[in-house]
Amino acid sequence: MTTLLIVIHTIVCLFLICIVLLQHGKGADIGATFGGSSQSLFGTEGPMPLLNKITTLAAIVFMGTSVTLAYLSAHKSSGSVMKDLKVQEEQVPAQQAPLTVPLPAGPPATSEAPAEAGRQPAKK
Numbered sequence: 664m665t666t667l668l669i670v671i672h673t674i675v676c677l678f679l680i681c682i683v684l685l686q687h688g689k690g691a692d693i694g695a696t697f698g699g700s701s702q703s704l705f706g707t708e709g710p711m712p713l714l715n716k717i718t719t720l721a722a723i724v725f726m727g728t729s730v731t732l733a734y735l736s737a738h739k740s741s742g743s744v745m746k747d748l749k750v751q752e753e754q755v756p757a758q759q760a761p762l763t764v765p766l767p768a769g770p771p772a773t774s775e776a777p778a779e780a781g782r783q784p785a786k787k
């Protein structure tokens with residue numbers, strides 16, 4: 664059902680784009696006022712009432728499919744994205760032994776300057 668709604672939604676979307684592009688703006692009506700469209704097929708008003716009705720119908724169908732797809736999308740999910748994360752956290756042991764950093768082997772550090780460290784103690 665969702666696939667059918669997506670196909671209908673896409674077709675109505677493309678149709679709505681085309682029908683809106685076919686309509687002319689309000690500034691184009693000034694030419695018809697001075698007799699520019701006396702031999703038109705749709706009369707002096709032009710095809711606007713028909714195109715308005717088609718546009719309104721397409722917009723209603725578009726909004727209906729949009730709301731329906733949003734509702735189906737929101738209520739289709741039964742789980743959480745985070746449920747896999749909770750399972751991984753439970754697998755990790757709760758207490759881990761603290762890591763010990765080995766100290767370098769050698770004499771303890773002194774506070775003497777490096778030049779004094781190389782001198783030998785005086786003999787008595």
